[in-house]
Amino acid sequence: MRARRPRSQEIGKTKYTLRLETGNARNANEGGNSRKSMVRSVENSLRRLQTDYIDLLYLHMWDFMTPVEEVLRAMDDLVRAGKVLYVGFSDSPAWVMSYAVALAERYGWARPVAAQVPYSFASRDAERAILPMARTFGLTVLAWGLLSGGALTGKYNEDGDEPKRYEGVSDKAKDIALGLRALAAEIGRSVFRIP
Structure with missing residues (x-):
């Protein structure tokens, strides 16, 4: 990130999602929530943001194919490499986030710290499962679409x-x-x- 102030005073967040596109062609290796997709997305973000680390990396939208273990282990590897400081989930089911927290605690991997969810007077679905889960596991909730x-x-x-x-x-x-x-x-x- 081209900081107007020292990088230590900035907070850089980004997401990686279901599909990256290279030009107009779709590349099968850049889809889903896989380790390869995540690592390439983070490398691209670091280059684009002109920084050497991301403060908070979100997985944006669960793909219902990639094992939670693969996602969380890749997140942990990025944290251990110093490319990412914290990890979280955006627009993902409560069961995925709960399982990710359990895996992190069991294996000593980077523990998710945040859940980004759609939440407003018109959309209160998060109150059923996401908010109680986040409270139980101490995840910070960041609402979008207020x-x-x-x-x-x-x-x-x-x-x-x-x-x-x-x-x-x-x-x-x-x-x-x-x-x-x-x-x-x-x-x-x-x-x-x-x-």
């Missing part, structure tokens, strides 16, 4: 503009957005500042 791609601000309640990144806005999200806007008006704050 405003559901802008839907909870109410900006998509009018006809026409729909978000480009998401699959459209559900009626539930629109109803929640209307309620949040009413509450914000009642307490004299913006939607972003509701306690």
